[in-house]
Amino acid sequence: MKVLDFALQMEELGKNYYERLAAETSLNGIRAVFSMLAEEQQELYDTFQAMKRGASAHCNADSLALDRAWRNFGKIFAAGSGTIDLLKNDLDAYRHAIQVEADIVRFFEELASSENNAEARALINEIAAMERKAYRRVENIHDFVAAPKWQLSWGEFSNLNEF
Template sequence: MGKGGDMKKDMDRSLKMLSTALEMEEKGRAFYERVVSTCTNSLGKEMFTTLMEDETVHMDRIKKIYESLCGGESWCTWDGSELPHGNLTAIFKKMAKEHGSEIDVETGDLEALDIGIDFEARSVEFYETQLQKATDKLERDFIKEMIVEEKDHYAALE
C-alpha cells in the first residue's frame, strides 16, 4: 500500500477514534446530568455539575476536530475549547475540607461516584490505547490532553 493508502487508513482510524470518543463523552455527560438531578449533597452536586460541563467541552472539542477531518483538512487545534478551571482534585479537596462536616452522603451518591470512577477509568484506558496508534502530532497532543483531563476527573471522584 502506498503513502496515500496509509494516509487514508490513518484518517479512517482517527475518525473512528473520534466517533467512539464522542459516544463516550455523550454517555458520561448524560450520566452526570442524571446524577446532578438526584444528588443530595451540595458538594456532590457541584462536582457532578463541573464534570458534566467538562464533558460538554470535550464533546465540542471532538466535534470540531471531526468536522475538520471530514472536511478534508488535517488535524486542527481546539483553541477555545479549554476547560474553565484548574485541577479539579485540588478544588474539590479544598471544598470537602471546608465543608466536610456539613456533608451527608446518601447511598445513591456513593454508587454514582463508583460509576463515575469507572467511566473515567475506561476513558483514560481508551485514550491511552489510542495514543499508541496516533501518528499525527496534533492528534497525539489532543489525546495526551484528554488523558490528563480524564485522569483529573478520575482523581476528583476517587
C-alpha cells in the same frame, strides 16, 4: 467507525452519565461535582466537534478496533447504576469520577496500542491525551478539596507545652 464520531458519542454518553448522577443525588455538593463534570464532557464534545469541522489531516480516520471496543466502553458508564447511593460526600464523588476518568484513559491507551491504522492510532492517542488532561483536572480538584483532611500542620504544634 470514524474515530471522531466515536469520541463524540463517548463524550455524549459521559455527559448523560454525569447528569444522571447529578439528578439522582439529594446532596448539593455531590450534585455540583457531577454537574461540573458534565460541563467538562460538553467542553470535550465541543473540542471534538471543532476537530471534525476543522481540516485536521487525520480527522476522518477510520478504525476497525473501535467497532470491537464499543461494547467494552459502554461498561464504564453502565457500572454507575446504584453508585449514587454509595456516595456520601463530595470527596466520594470525586473519587468515583477519578475512577471513571482513569478507566476512560486506560481504554483509549489500550485501543491505540491495538489499532493497526496509523492515522486512527494518532487520533486515538490525541484523544487519550485530552482525556488524560481531564483526568488530571479531576484529580487536582480532588486533591485540593481533600487537602484539609490531609494537612497535618494543625497537629504539629498542638502538643507543645512551655517548660
